[in-house]
Amino acid sequence: MSTLPKSLRATSDLRHLRQIIAGLDEGVILIDPDQSLLWANDAALAMHGVERLDQLGETVDDYRARFRLRYRNNHRLAADDYPIERVVAGEAFSEVVVEVTVAGEEEARWVHQVRSLVLNDADEDAPTCVVMIIQDVTARYEAEERFEQSFNANPAPAVICRLADLRFVKVNQGFLEMLGVEREAVLGRTVYDIDVLHAASDRDLAKQRLGEGRTIPQMEAELQLPGGGTRLVIVAGQPIELDDQPCMLFTFADLEPRRRTEAALRHSEERFTRTFQLAPVAMAIGARDGHVLCEINASFAALTGYEAEAIVGQSLADLGLWADETVRAGVEAALAAGGDLRNHEARITTQDGHPIDCVVSSETITVGEATCLLWAFQDITRRKATELELVEAIEAVMKDTSWFSRSIMDKLARLRAPQANSDGPGLDALTAREREVLALICRGLDDKSIARTLDVSGNTVRNHVARIYAKIGVNRRTAAAAWARARGFDDGAIALQPGRGG
Template sequence: MTVAPPLKSLRDSPDLRHLRQIIAGLDEGVILVDPDQDILWANTAALGMHGVDSVEDLGATVDDYRQRFQLRYRNNHKLNDADYPIERVVSGEAFSEVVVEVAVAGEDEPRWVHQVRSLVLTNDDDEPECLVMIIQDVSAQFEAEDRFEQSFNANPAPAVICRLCDLRFVKVNQGFIDMTGHDRDAVLSRTVYDIDVLERGEKRDLGKERLAEGRTIPQMEAELSLPDGQTKLVIVAGQPIDMGDQPCMLFTFADLEPRRKAETQLRHSEERFMRTFSLAPVALAIGARDGHRLCDVNEAFTSLTGYSSAEIIGRPLGDVDLWETPALRHAIEADIDAGLPIRDREVRIRGKDGDIIDCIVSTEPIQLDDEACVLWAMRDISTRKASERELVNAIEAVMKDTSWLSRSIMEKLARIRTPNAEPVGVGLDELTQREREVLALICRGLDDKSIARTLDVSSNTVRNHVARIYSKIGVNRRNAADAWARARGFDGDSIPHALHLKAPSKEIAA
């Protein structure tokens, strides 16, 4: 039986010194391993990537290396002995870009992240002469990716990331899940064709073109379809990024649904306001604070002033010559310009026909379509002012004829005291002489007993007279009888003088 000769090691070759000189200054870490699994040499970069100062600290053999350094994948699964990159190198396996986390034996947390590839150097007979493990320290890159991952997931702003090669979503944060109601796993198994993040976008064609080119997608309004069949108004934008050397697109969103609901409520509120404005029985007008130009008037305003809406809308009140005097116009406009509300101010305006109208004017600052406006309210008080003038004239007439004062004023007083009483047609001449005497003493303020002593009759007789008086004149109280009598000019002074003599002074005073 022929025994195969042992593999010739680079250890016995003068080329090892030259190889070490070549790779000594490389930024990448290089570890040379003999086919018999001895670690021959490592450059300075490789030693630094393991936190050691010499090749002996790496370990004399592959087994020593496994004892001193514990490796695991990025998903936290520990590597089996046969899966160690140095073991795979020794076995002659060619591989590239294996990423592992490296921890010093006895420590739980890894210190470095290495990206490893292999190289096999052969001799003239094409036999393995030296095994090479080439290492790149990608710790900073993965730390940055970890920070991005944490920031992406914690960011309340909704966001998703898709790969540009197949447009499949590879990351989705909680903000997007909360905003749309999609299931996380369902999103990650779909593409932008399934969940169209540019759906009904105002610049959708531009967005699709930029997505295909891997370029920035400008902000645009879009309307996302939700799992429950509803839609949500959003602002979406896209930013190209790299993840693990793969070109991706980061989509970020701003939820506009609260704004849309607020705008809808505002629109409904304005619609209700305009309906109320149009149908209000009080004359109302809306004017711009800038220039005091009228923007709208209701039907009551046109009825009050005589101007149609076409004649007055768009014109300043000063041009319409609505105020009675220029001084009044300037005073009111000065208050409006100063931001002062007007409350129940009596003014006089001039209608289209030239008639002067007494009004009470009030104003209130309002906002309509983001424009500062003024709501005008005008109430016609011409009738009230006419009544006041009639009252002044009546008082003046009274002062000239005092005989009319008691009769007319007392009749009004009686109507005020008993506004719902039915009118009674009974007059003083329908009362007997005795009943008029009793009524006169009632007007003097005497009670039944005092009246009985004054008239020298019994109390029962007085009560009977009072009852008949009440029945005839339609009252049921003494003060009502007193008011009825005084309204007819009968106040008790016309009773016979003899009654005054009989009335006890003490009781009369009472």
């Protein structure tokens, strides 16, 4: 014949038991074998937001009606799975974590970690009371949830491995995107499968610290990519606890964009160096301030006779490259005024003292972190000699122009003064008589011929010519003719007035 479990309510032990557990921080609910709630300490009442036992419920069914429980994965507990039901059934369990929602509300108020205890009668070995022990772990799980949200939202790649077996238990989106893999390809794998310390700059130290569960300082490493190749990163490790288990949080800074930029810059510098050294134009690189040279190319050495060892580290002025102080001052003034030179004519002196006429240009460049000047020197000595010879030939020919046609004279005049500028004084700056004299100059007449044509004295003609030169800014007849032609002066349309005064 079966007997019912003896109730603790009928014994004096209940009072003593209540005195023992009244001040515990853990919540304790005593349940009679007949499924009625015998007593709960203040901690258990507070964990349910009530002040009296009857507000928890008089029976297990009442408790289930007033509080809805679900697992952390949002699955509701069936009636038989409620911890209080399992306690009454005499089931021993530990650390069941549930979210507790007050009936009628949608959001859970608390997270409880529950375990059971069965008190048996010493004589009859039958349960006299079952105990549900509760810990409020709401704050811990809220902190873990905040960490989870922060971990997943953090744009910096990160992954967490469990120190017990070195398996990855969490990974954020930044890490997945950096490696180009799916979450399933990381979770559950070990640090041997995905070596986050591959080619680390201090790999031995990192492995030692990982084995000891200590902080791993920042160091460069190369993560191996699934499709081959590596990705340069800075990795660091920080020990943390996750679900009460010691873990290591690895964080990464992606250095691959920097590596690509540095590689592109290196290739650019290599191309610049090759171009600089092979350029047929003499070139040099110097400091912007003081013009101290730091590099020259082969064409510069060939032009000036200086080898790199003899010239690098000296300024252009100290080297005596400029032909004289006037040239140096002109170059430095042009740089100070315009920033860079463009086709500036200057004379330099080679190592053996030979003068060279050059067109000098400069460009501000950055070498490393320094602001420098790139100099270019184009030798125009032969060109200037050729121009001088041509000018002398033209002047010799124009001393006797009687056998030249006017068109040839015009072309020779333009060659003689190719820099004629349409800016400055115009034809209206000349008097009528000065225009007549200019017309005869354009026709190739000398002073005596002009005097005879205009029926004036030679001294008068010379005075007119001097005034014309002064007004238009020239000092040769050919230059005056070129000036007139540049402004569309038609000497054939000028009506001459012989014998007129002035």
